[in-house]
Amino acid sequence: MSTILEIGVERWPIAGTFTISRGSKTEAAVVICRLVTETATGRGECVPYARYGESIDSVCEQIESIRERLVQGLDRDDLAKLLPAGAARNAVDCALWDLEAKSARTSVAELLGLGELRDLTTAVTVSFGDAETMAAATAKFAHRPLIKVKVGGDDDADRISAVAAAAPASRIIIDANEGWNDDNIVANLLACAKAGVALVEQPLPAGQDAILRRIPHPVPICADESVHAADDLHQLAGLYDYVNIKLDKTGGLTEALRMQQEARRLGFGIMVGCMVGTSLAMAPAMLVAQDADYVDLDGPLILKKDREPGLTFSGSLVSPPSPVLWG
Known part of the structure; x- marks a missing residue:
């Protein structure tokens, strides 16, 4: 089954200003990975973090670099070999989990054997x-x-x-x-x-x-x-x-x-x-x-x-x- 990769950037305003010792921000800029098949769509969101050398552009480029492998049906084990730990791999990994659960008409919690999740x-x-x-x-x-x-x-x-x-x-x-x-x-x-x-x-x-x-x-x-x-x-x-x-x-x-x-x-x-x-x-x-x-x-x-x-x-x-x- 072929997979379509969609990469999106979204900006979400913060209520006021969020400040830590390194500086302040007024919005959350996130990257969305969507994996679409004929039967289901899986999504993952990540937040590129400059402290770790990440930017919106660099994260999008990392995801784009594995487009062909994703279209061919990349699994999570292979993903870990292709992308380093960080925001880009997070968005793809979570999208793969979401896609697997929705394709199987179950939940990720059930796939992992976690049972019913609690508040x-x-x-x-x-x-x-x-x-x-x-x-x-x-x-x-x-x-x-x-x-x-x-x-x-x-x-x-x-x-x-x-x-x-x-x-x-x-x-x-x-x-x-x-x-x-x-x-x-x-x-x-x-x-x-x-x-x-x-x-x-x-x-x-x-x-x-x-x-x-x-x-x-x-x-x-x-x-x-x-x-x-x-x-x-x-x-x-x-x-x-x-x-x-x-x-x-x-x-x-x-x-x-x-x-x-x-x-x-x-x-x-x-x-x-x-x-x-x-x-x-x-x-x-x-x-x-x-x-x-x-x-x-x-x-x-x-x-x-x-x-x-x-x-x-x-x-x-x-x-x-x-x-x-x-x-």
Whole structure:
């Protein structure tokens, strides 16, 4: 059966501005891969990330480079040999899963033997800013059970104290996005411990995190930029306590599931996270997140408007995707 490949670019405005330590953005630019046969269409969405050397053009070119193989019926095992882990492979891998499920008139969850998927509690995100602004933003989420807060600048101890005080009943994840250094990490971790923070994500730049092996972890530390796929995990032992699995890093659902299994085997805790994208990007991650300690799939909530149909959010609860959306 022949397959038609369609590549699309979509831009989704963000509600306001989304800011981390590396900068701000006002829209989510995503690439959509559609695989069309006579009987079904499979879709996958990815978010090219400049931090990893990706752009809309480079991701589209990567997908285009395997057009002939996709038309001939490329499978997921071959895909992993043709494209590196990253956004382009994610879009294609998730489209292949979606196409297989729809062609077989079943679900990806059934194909994987996962059974019925359950609702999950996701974090909601507070952007980087000054302590007073961040405290006000956090207070609006004080009724939410899990809040992820972006830091990564001078005076982070003040930010940490302020946001924790603004939502005393919530679990707080502090995400520094590589914004700390050897000179301030001990003090910032102690500030997190004093504030009752649950988890600290990627405090130091990837590749510059050797100090984590030598200093105390008064709060568990999670790798994000330092880990992309399963083969990265062994070198993180002794540095990190948790790993953040994102499909745009792993190159799709296939590798994300492999990474999850290996992370558990090695004793890491697991967060399942996302870039800022629509529900189509979050849907496959919902399957990995069924066995996660922390879920951070609030990308659609950061947008001014999500695609329809999208995932259903009820407060902090997010429901599994409908087959119309994905899988």
